[in-house]
Amino acid sequence: MKNLVGACMFGQSGGPTSVINASAAGVITEALKQKNITAVYGAAHGIKGILDEQFFDMGKEDLQEIMLLKNTPSSALGSCRYKLKDASVDDTDYKRILEVFQKYNIRYFFYNGGNDSMDTCNKVSKYLLSVGYECNIIGVPKTIDNDLYGTDHCPGYASAAKYVATTMMELNLDAKVYDKGQITIVEIMGRNAGWLTAAAALASYKGLGADLIYLPEIPFSADKFLADVKRVADANNGKCIVAVSEGIKTEEGVYVAEALSAAKAKDNFGHTQLGGLAANLAQLVSERIGGKVRGIEFSLMQRCGAHIASAVDVEEAFLAGQTAVRAAVDGETDKMVVFERDMSDGSYKCNLKLMPVDLAANTEKTVPLEWIVNDGTMLSKEFVDYALPLIQGDSKAPLEDGLPRFARLKKVIAAH
Amino acid sequence: MKNLVGACMFGQSGGPTSVINASAAGVITEALKQKNITAVYGAAHGIKGILDEQFFDMGKEDLQEIMLLKNTPSSALGSCRYKLKDASVDDTDYKRILEVFQKYNIRYFFYNGGNDSMDTCNKVSKYLLSVGYECNIIGVPKTIDNDLYGTDHCPGYASAAKYVATTMMELNLDAKVYDKGQITIVEIMGRNAGWLTAAAALASYKGLGADLIYLPEIPFSADKFLADVKRVADANNGKCIVAVSEGIKTEEGVYVAEALSAAKAKDNFGHTQLGGLAANLAQLVSERIGGKVRGIEFSLMQRCGAHIASAVDVEEAFLAGQTAVRAAVDGETDKMVVFERDMSDGSYKCNLKLMPVDLAANTEKTVPLEWIVNDGTMLSKEFVDYALPLIQGDSKAPLEDGLPRFARLKKVIAAH
Numbered sequence: 001m002k003n004l005v006g007a008c009m010f011g012q013s014g015g016p017t018s019v020i021n022a023s024a025a026g027v028i029t030e031a032l033k034q035k036n037i038t039a040v041y042g043a044a045h046g047i048k049g050i051l052d053e054q055f056f057d058m059g060k061e062d063l064q065e066i067m068l069l070k071n072t073p074s075s076a077l078g079s080c081r082y083k084l085k086d087a088s089v090d091d092t093d094y095k096r097i098l099e100v101f102q103k104y105n106i107r108y109f110f111y112n113g114g115n116d117s118m119d120t121c122n123k124v125s126k127y128l129l130s131v132g133y134e135c136n137i138i139g140v141p142k143t144i145d146n147d148l149y150g151t152d153h154c155p156g157y158a159s160a161a162k163y164v165a166t167t168m169m170e171l172n173l174d175a176k177v178y179d180k181g182q183i184t185i186v187e188i189m190g191r192n193a194g195w196l197t198a199a200a201a202l203a204s205y206k207g208l209g210a211d212l213i214y215l216p217e218i219p220f221s222a223d224k225f226l227a228d229v230k231r232v233a234d235a236n237n238g239k240c241i242v243a244v245s246e247g248i249k250t251e252e253g254v255y256v257a258e259a260l261s262a263a264k265a266k267d268n269f270g271h272t273q274l275g276g277l278a279a280n281l282a283q284l285v286s287e288r289i290g291g292k293v294r295g296i297e298f299s300l301m302q303r304c305g306a307h308i309a310s311a312v313d314v315e316e317a318f319l320a321g322q323t324a325v326r327a328a329v330d331g332e333t334d335k336m337v338v339f340e341r342d343m344s345d346g347s348y349k350c351n352l353k354l355m356p357v358d359l360a361a362n363t364e365k366t367v368p369l370e371w372i373v374n375d376g377t378m379l380s381k382e383f384v385d386y387a388l389p390l391i392q393g394d395s396k397a398p399l400e401d402g403l404p405r406f407a408r409l410k411k412v413i414a415a416h
Numbered sequence: 417m418k419n420l421v422g423a424c425m426f427g428q429s430g431g432p433t434s435v436i437n438a439s440a441a442g443v444i445t446e447a448l449k450q451k452n453i454t455a456v457y458g459a460a461h462g463i464k465g466i467l468d469e470q471f472f473d474m475g476k477e478d479l480q481e482i483m484l485l486k487n488t489p490s491s492a493l494g495s496c497r498y499k500l501k502d503a504s505v506d507d508t509d510y511k512r513i514l515e516v517f518q519k520y521n522i523r524y525f526f527y528n529g530g531n532d533s534m535d536t537c538n539k540v541s542k543y544l545l546s547v548g549y550e551c552n553i554i555g556v557p558k559t560i561d562n563d564l565y566g567t568d569h570c571p572g573y574a575s576a577a578k579y580v581a582t583t584m585m586e587l588n589l590d591a592k593v594y595d596k597g598q599i600t601i602v603e604i605m606g607r608n609a610g611w612l613t614a615a616a617a618l619a620s621y622k623g624l625g626a627d628l629i630y631l632p633e634i635p636f637s638a639d640k641f642l643a644d645v646k647r648v649a650d651a652n653n654g655k656c657i658v659a660v661s662e663g664i665k666t667e668e669g670v671y672v673a674e675a676l677s678a679a680k681a682k683d684n685f686g687h688t689q690l691g692g693l694a695a696n697l698a699q700l701v702s703e704r705i706g707g708k709v710r711g712i713e714f715s716l717m718q719r720c721g722a723h724i725a726s727a728v729d730v731e732e733a734f735l736a737g738q739t740a741v742r743a744a745v746d747g748e749t750d751k752m753v754v755f756e757r758d759m760s761d762g763s764y765k766c767n768l769k770l771m772p773v774d775l776a777a778n779t780e781k782t783v784p785l786e787w788i789v790n791d792g793t794m795l796s797k798e799f800v801d802y803a804l805p806l807i808q809g810d811s812k813a814p815l816e817d818g819l820p821r822f823a824r825l826k827k828v829i830a831a832h
Binding site for chain 1: 587618819
């Protein structure tokens, strides 16, 4: 554990969330306070910005704008999806990172993202250790998928979950308004873990959610799905609301989205088809059950809906950034910030801890199978008890002309 | 002008909005206060509920729940899309309405909806006048399409516009986050009038909206569209955000959504295709320009997103309901409530007036062509000045467990 003196580099990576910038605000404000940190840089488009020597001098920003980041969605510094090769295979990128870090005397590195980003964090950390370049590196977790190992939950999940639950309640009222039935199929993000789709159950427990919920954790059978939908619709004047994860897979492990598209393409003499899972499932229901069917995709809105962010999530995301900086300055490295739920006094509290970053890299935490009930179509009360404390409170940008006033960064390119 | 004594009937009709229940709250609370009104009934599923003698006794509801209607989206009493035949062709429905009105001594009728609903209102009014049944009838306007004639704007529009503008700002930040380009095509509701799609321009004027906006008011050319998109994308590192109305039409007056679906169906040997306009335009762009393209539909969310309702809209919708009741009790009939903008003291104020309901029935008000600029791809400052005062302030349901606490009506079927 070394107390280093030098500049710090911060980067954002992977799919944006409503609160990744809240973590940025936590990192930046805390780093600017530390006397051991001589400069605070924000990488443009994550690791790509380091490789390209494109990063911003955060010391040149107004503090007020940095604080507005707390309620500004998406990644203000830009993001990337860039996977580093193993250094043993090709160390070109690592040498370049080392070169840039040396040039700017970067002794602190904070990287904010999900599994892939923690993989980057881990690889850079291990490489710099191997070459003896002293740099304290801490990963800051972020993902609407909530699938990072070793942490109770991930910043970004709760706000997306709040969007999903609130919107499901509103959709329930809308989709059931007519005297005639309608089957509504809502597609929710999450490739391999069903946490976000499960949030539709929070609305169900309020009596205004999905009737049926399908997660990737349970193999998907089209025949069972059709029978489930028909049963619910028959019992409810033709009305049925389904929440389905984009990541549902067949028994054989094939994504249903791809299987349905492939079937349609084949059916149509090889023409490829656009159109998401919701639209394809809606078509299937329409053909096999009939009636009015509507497919809805929450698309990007579920991950950038900062106007309905959870106050708990925003504060925890900020705290995660702040904690990363404090830990690094105290000499910690090669770690990721994790959240530990503390219910010792009967109500929800969250403690921030550190975990070796390699444990988080490329692992996935899925929804416990025992929380998936009703023959694989609903979440149990245990899930509700888990998720509900995370979505409490509202936190949003101030209004200007009735619209959100998001942060406006100057983005001054760092000079050497 | 007759001051009648008797029961009142209220109905909601057509597509739901975020604030149609705010008008319901205005009608119901005001009607319950009037000593000339002996009972307050709410029709289940609009005019259908009257024909089926299915309506609720609103006097049996808790006042607190009625007030929660102000922030509860969709139509709490249920809606319908039921078009009355001309009485000269078939007066069966009218005789039935008269029978029910007589049975319950209904002397006040308030109907809340858009063009088609005002047509219903007008026809019922004219029929009852023709048979000499005294009943004061006032239409309460509502439509996210904002296309009713004779009123500055319609309740429901502003909240949907606020959803569109806010979400476009969030999407802009999300869709432009990567170092690589993405063309994003967002489909917004509005079959014949572009008011709601135009709201994307409010975000554009904040620097975070659509680059290109296409309304049904201007004939759509796919070639020009592709050239526009390519020009913007080429100038912006492959990034371009498009807002497009579901109602755009070709020079020949054919809906582009239908033309594209038909072309695909033909191309695919007669198989019909599901998938909306955004998906089809995205496919076109992908084939003709290439790169990453994403189609997004705001779908039902734009009309039921009560969590982001405009405070101005909620209050005006409530006031419209209240005004309808007061006018009817004062002896007015065969009218619709309209809004008149008053900028006499330099800031926005809205006066409520009455207009003959037949003027509103089945007419459509479109966006002035002189407000559509940049070769048919953007809205002028005049539009921004028109729309901005309407979306001011937040108004939303109280939170319960971090989720909206919507009204829960008992819906006690009215006894004769």
